[in-house]
Amino acid sequence: MVLLAPILILLDTTALLSGTTRDWRGFSRLGECYVPEVVLEQLEFMSDHAAEPETEAVAREFNQFYPKSGWKKTNTIAEHPTLKPAPGHTLSKRARLTLEVLGCAYGLALRYPTSLVVLVANDQSMLQKVLALHVTNLCGLPVTALQQWHRTQRRPQVVNHHLQLMRSSPGTPSTPVNTRSLSAAKRTTSPAATVSRPVAYPAQRRRRSGRSLLIGLVSNLISLIVLAITVSAVWSVVSPASFKQFWQQLPIVGKPR
Numbered sequence: 001m002v003l004l005a006p007i008l009i010l011l012d013t014t015a016l017l018s019g020t021t022r023d024w025r026g027f028s029r030l031g032e033c034y035v036p037e038v039v040l041e042q043l044e045f046m047s048d049h050a051a052e053p054e055t056e057a058v059a060r061e062f063n064q065f066y067p068k069s070g071w072k073k074t075n076t077i078a079e080h081p082t083l084k085p086a087p088g089h090t091l092s093k094r095a096r097l098t099l100e101v102l103g104c105a106y107g108l109a110l111r112y113p114t115s116l117v118v119l120v121a122n123d124q125s126m127l128q129k130v131l132a133l134h135v136t137n138l139c140g141l142p143v144t145a146l147q148q149w150h151r152t153q154r155r156p157q158v159v160n161h162h163l164q165l166m167r168s169s170p171g172t173p174s175t176p177v178n179t180r181s182l183s184a185a186k187r188t189t190s191p192a193a194t195v196s197r198p199v200a201y202p203a204q205r206r207r208r209s210g211r212s213l214l215i216g217l218v219s220n221l222i223s224l225i226v227l228a229i230t231v232s233a234v235w236s237v238v239s240p241a242s243f244k245q246f247w248q249q250l251p252i253v254g255k256p257r
Helices: 021-028 037-049 053-068 093-111 124-133 143-152 157-168 202-238 240-249
Strands: 007-011 032-036 072-074 116-120 138-141
Touching: 007 093, 021 032, 021 053, 021 143, 032 037, 032 093, 037 053, 037 072, 037 093, 072 093, 093 116, 093 124, 093 138, 116 124, 116 143, 116 157, 124 138, 138 143, 138 157
Parallel strands: 007 032, 007 116, 032 072, 116 138
Antiparallel strands: none
């Protein structure tokens, strides 16, 4: 059985304001839930000063749910080059909050390298920035996908994808998704086998040379005899008359009496 990495769910303000107590309780069954400290502060402010009554009601509902929820507050933030504002560029309050939440998600991923951090938000640009970080154990998810995950108990495809990446490269939270970690393999060259050869002295060399010459002469003689027999057999079949005349002229055969 393959053990899956623990799931850490980090919820943005936009995700929390899109849910209810029933949703939040369901999220708790999917993994360990975290809320950035800046998000808690914003929801506390919204419970009395929201521009819309519906938003104010949801903020109050969450503030009542949170103390006994078992959820955790986090202020862990890590810096990343893509999460820094452009020099001289003034950010809006919402933009600053977005960068802080993204930095919090990145910080959790670094702090818990064997867990998958799932940032839940209803802000598409925020989810795209999570994707641009290229971190193996960090992914983004819209709140609708999280709600469907709770209802169907089927993990979203992006979650399964990152879990698979973590199994293939365990313990590398900051490794980009499109980068492979290469380990230097040391090659050991085995020395060539040395074959011991007997030393041949001059007398032995002369005897070996004589035997080799005699064997060569006998072999050549046998080859000539075999060749002569073969040629004679073919000649006697192809031209019997001429072969008979040649055969009778041989000294070893002589003329018939």
